[in-house]
Amino acid sequence: MRYFIELSYRGTEYHGWQTQANGVSVQVTLEAALTQRIGTPIYVMGSGRTDAGVHARQQFAHFDIDEPLNLTDTFIYSLNCILPSDIAIHAIFPVSDKDHARFSAVSRYYQYHITRQKNAFQTGLTYHFRPLLNVALMNEACQILLQHTNFQSFSKARANVTHFHCRLDFAYWERINDDLLTFHIKANRFLWGMVRTIVGTMVEIGQERMSLDRFEQIILARDRTVAGRAAPANGLYLVEVGYPAEVMVARGSGHKA
Template sequence: MRYFIELSYRGTAYHGWQTQANGISVQQTLEAALTQRLGKPIYVVGSGRTDAGVHAEQQFAHFDVDEPLMLSDQLLYSLNCMLPEDIAIQTFFPVRPTDHARFSAVSRYYQYHITRQKNAFLNGMTYHFRPQLNEARMNEACQLLLQHRDFQSFSKARANVTNFLCRLEFAYWQRTVDDRLTFHIKANRFLWGMVRTIVGTMVEVGQHRMSLGQFEQIILAKDRTIAGRAAPPNGLYLVEVGYPAEVLAQRASALTHG
């Protein structure tokens, strides 16, 4: 039996999603709680690997067990009690054996938050960046971004991928009433470090340190060394992971009865 977990987490205290030797990860923490609660070794596969310090408002993972689980509100509650306060499971539900948290996903939606004013309650949750940014110019850069599909210039150099093609659905900047500047971007896939590098490069555009022509030349060059510095991880959020309706067929029922 295969189950999907829907969860959220504040990434500040973790060395990213993926289990690793040099620090505590979200995956490792989740697996430990599931293993303890279910009484057998549990290994989870996430929809994607968020970097150290990156947050997720919605993340999905799957795991396999030999026997069906007795899904109940008590099981969900007990698991959340075992997890740290910065990781929360919203629900879990059965899926088909062929459904995969990573490979069945059809889209990912990220947001990046920038605040000009220091806020004691948002420490580690946004990028505190004091210089004024021209979001109109940054939105013009977004329009250029949407005209392309190869984003090698915004990928970490040692990314282990066969191609750098991504199909963007939207990309835009929006200023909120509390003067927070938020970057919205959705695509079928993202490269390692892609969103943070796009943000870091667009910040140069927003400060009038880079022309729109130079921004497009960076895209066309397919060369990471000429793009801007990656923005810090603390402003980045994985907001939504999209799946075909048949993958999420049991989710509505689980949310209703969870």
């Protein structure tokens, strides 16, 4: 039997999603809770590997088990009691053994949050950046971004991938109020460090320290060393993972926290 888990987490205290030799990860924490509750070793596969300090409002993972689980609201509640307060399971539901949390996903949607004012209640959850940014210019850069598919210049140099092509569905900046600025980006896949490097480069554009022509030259160079530095992890959120309808059919009737 294969099950999907829908969960969210605050990534501040974790060394990313994936199991790490040098720190606690979301994956290993989730596996420990499932193993304790079910009574047999459980290993999970996530839809993607968020970096250290990155948050997820919606993340999916799957695990396999020999016998069907007796899924009830109480079962999920008990798992959440085992998990630390910064990880929450929202639903568990059965899927086909061909469905895969990572490879069946058809889209990922990220947001990046920048605040101009220091906020004691948002520490670790937004990027505090004081300079006023030219949002109109940054949105012009987004239109350039949408014309391309190869984003090697925004990928970490040691990324272990076979290609650097991603299909972007949208990319835009939104000023929520005088304090909060949010970057929205959705694609079929993302490269390691891609969103944070795009944000870091666009912040240069927003300060009018980089021209739009230079931005396009960076994309065409396919060279990470010419792009801006990556924005801090704490402002980045995975907010939605998309799957074909047939994968999610059991989610609506499944048990939730």
